[in-house]
Amino acid sequence: xxxxxxxxxxxxxxxxxxxxxxxxxxxxxxxxxxxxxxxxxxxxxxxxxxxxxxxxxxxxxxxxxxxxxxxxxxxxxxxxxxxxxxxxxxxxxxxxxxxxxxxxxxxxxxxxxxxxxxxxxxxxxxxxxxxxxxxxxxxxxxxxxxxxxxxxxxxxxxxxxxxxxxxxxxxxxxxxxxxxxxxxxxxxxxxxxxxxxxxxxxxxxxxxxxxxxxxxxxxxxxxxxxxxxxxxxxxxxxxxxxxxxxx
Amino acid sequence: xxxxxxxxxxxxxxxxxxxxxxxxxxxxxxxxxxxxxxxxxxxxxxxxxxxxxxxxxxxxxxxxxxxxxxxxxxxxxxxxxxxxxxxxxxxxxxxxxxxxxxxxxxxxxxxxxxxxxxxxxxxxxxxxxxxxxxxxxxxxxxxxxxxxxxxxxxxxxxxxxxxxxxxxxxxxxxxxxxxxxxxxxxxxxxxxxxxxxxxxxxxxxxxxxxxxxxxxxxxxxxxxxxxxxxxxxxxxxxxxxxxxxxxxxxxxxxxxxxxx
Ligand SMILES: Nc1ncnc2c1ncn2[C@@H]1O[C@H](COP(=O)(O)OP(=O)(O)O)[C@@H](O)[C@H]1O
Ligand SMILES: [Mg+2]
Numbered sequence: 001x002x003x004x005x006x007x008x009x010x011x012x013x014x015x016x017x018x019x020x021x022x023x024x025x026x027x028x029x030x031x032x033x034x035x036x037x038x039x040x041x042x043x044x045x046x047x048x049x050x051x052x053x054x055x056x057x058x059x060x061x062x063x064x065x066x067x068x069x070x071x072x073x074x075x076x077x078x079x080x081x082x083x084x085x086x087x088x089x090x091x092x093x094x095x096x097x098x099x100x101x102x103x104x105x106x107x108x109x110x111x112x113x114x115x116x117x118x119x120x121x122x123x124x125x126x127x128x129x130x131x132x133x134x135x136x137x138x139x140x141x142x143x144x145x146x147x148x149x150x151x152x153x154x155x156x157x158x159x160x161x162x163x164x165x166x167x168x169x170x171x172x173x174x175x176x177x178x179x180x181x182x183x184x185x186x187x188x189x190x191x192x193x194x195x196x197x198x199x200x201x202x203x204x205x206x207x208x209x210x211x212x213x214x215x216x217x218x219x220x221x222x223x224x225x226x227x228x229x230x231x232x233x234x235x236x237x238x239x240x241x242x243x244x245x246x247x
Numbered sequence: 248x249x250x251x252x253x254x255x256x257x258x259x260x261x262x263x264x265x266x267x268x269x270x271x272x273x274x275x276x277x278x279x280x281x282x283x284x285x286x287x288x289x290x291x292x293x294x295x296x297x298x299x300x301x302x303x304x305x306x307x308x309x310x311x312x313x314x315x316x317x318x319x320x321x322x323x324x325x326x327x328x329x330x331x332x333x334x335x336x337x338x339x340x341x342x343x344x345x346x347x348x349x350x351x352x353x354x355x356x357x358x359x360x361x362x363x364x365x366x367x368x369x370x371x372x373x374x375x376x377x378x379x380x381x382x383x384x385x386x387x388x389x390x391x392x393x394x395x396x397x398x399x400x401x402x403x404x405x406x407x408x409x410x411x412x413x414x415x416x417x418x419x420x421x422x423x424x425x426x427x428x429x430x431x432x433x434x435x436x437x438x439x440x441x442x443x444x445x446x447x448x449x450x451x452x453x454x455x456x457x458x459x460x461x462x463x464x465x466x467x468x469x470x471x472x473x474x475x476x477x478x479x480x481x482x483x484x485x486x487x488x489x490x491x492x493x494x495x496x497x498x499x500x501x502x503x504x505x506x507x
Binding site: 054080 | 385387457460461463464465466467468469470471475
């Protein structure tokens with residue numbers, strides 16, 4: 001079964017007041033259950049693309065399909081439920097006064113009855129191993145804990161796909177490893193936006209490189225990371241001493 | 248793991264709450280909001296000539312401050328917000344016209360003196376009541392209470408966004424202060440605050456952008472303009488009864504003041 005969950009075709013986008021095409025003919029197709037890394041240097045348009053997948057920026061040119069739904073005003077609520085976006089700065093995503101309320105925010109907006117909310121919240125926190133944080137204040141959590149809770153806030157909406165924008169930013173090595181393990185255990189289709197190449201290798205069999213607002217390479221992560229010329233041409237670099245072939 | 252400060256100071260307006268477990272803290276927020284409102288109305292309606300009635304109001308307010316365990320230091324610091332009103336009140340007897348009375352050799356307007364007393368008494372008692380509310384009830388609790396009290400959702404949403412941005416602004420200010428202090432600038436006093444003032448623009452832009460990102464994160468989780476009320480809890484009748492006590496005493500004082 002190769003049911004496409006995310007199908008993006010010829011996306012073009014310019015921020016108001018600028019002539020720079022941040023997205024310039026971006027096309028991509030991600031099948032159900034796939035884990036794909038989206039690699040690219042700073043400013044290559046990755047975050048702009050993530051915002052498009054949640055209908056947070058208005059489509060200017062091109063098309064986006066999520067399963068059988070075309071991106072558009074009438075499908076927004078369902079698209080936002082299907083595609084769970086985890087943003088780069090967890091502080092933007094955690095805005096309530098307790099972890100419980102934050103995780104309940106999405107499902108409550110979806111109309112989950114109050115009597116069932118607690119169970120939904122506990123299940124989502126359980127999936128990320130953060131049950132113990134339920135009554136804590138989000139501002140006071142560590143970087144790794146915030147990331148887990150941020151992921152739980154979208155898991156609570158029962159999404160088909162997860163889109164994570166630079167999920168390793170601000171995490172220590174242990175936090176990074178735990179996050180990789182957590183993602184590996186989740187059944188959803190995943191698009192991991194990152195410039196952390198070892199993390200991409202660890203979590204995603206397939207990678208795409210975005211540069212200048214379009215996909216310039218698409219293939220197995222191992223092959224892409226072994227192509228030193230391709231990486232260099234796109235301002236991507238493996239950490240010092242890292243050897244792909246040794247893994 | 249996160250540090251041990253589970254409660255206490257959060258960045259932003261969260262810091263108004265003085266953490267505690269007093270009966271005042273535990274009272275249902277909607278009961279506190281209504282009681283505070285009713286109490287302030289009673290104080291505002293009390294005729295200025297009935298000085299003893301203000302004594303009753305003040306006694307009520309002070310007992311609740313004590314019951315809530317709000318430190319006097321905190322109360323006085325927050326009462327500072329009414330200083331502009333008091334300054335204005337002090338000027339009134341000098342400038343108002345009408346019959347004059349002699350105070351320490353200075354001729355002051357009798358009406359002006361009453362006016363000053365009126366403003367000072369009502370402002371300080373009213374402010375104390377709101378300080379008690381904000382010191383024992385967090386902002387989200389107050390907003391949820393307003394929703395439950397059937398205050399139109401649009402108003403509650405606007406207020407929650409104002410609080411949100413204010414919160415972010417205070418938070419950003421804190422971070423900028425930290426980074427300036429780290430560079431050996433000590434902006435403890437107003438007249439040293441020039442670098443802060445000059446970066447206010449940057450602060451505003453950063454807060455605005457952050458606010459936008461928070462808003463986007465809310466939209467992506469199905470936010471459609473109103474905060475969901477995620478708690479299933481009816482206001483306990485006992486809370487209404489307890490919260491009614493202070494405004495009832497104030498009302499009794501008001502009624503006797505008007506009738507007598
Ligand atoms: N809100 C915005 N307004 C104007 N330009 C923006 C905005 N957000 C991003 N950009 C510009 O768009 C380009 C791509 O940004 P972004 O999508 O954030 O890239 P990435 O996430 O890959 O680092 C950058 O040149 C950035 O300056
Ligand atoms: Mg980005």
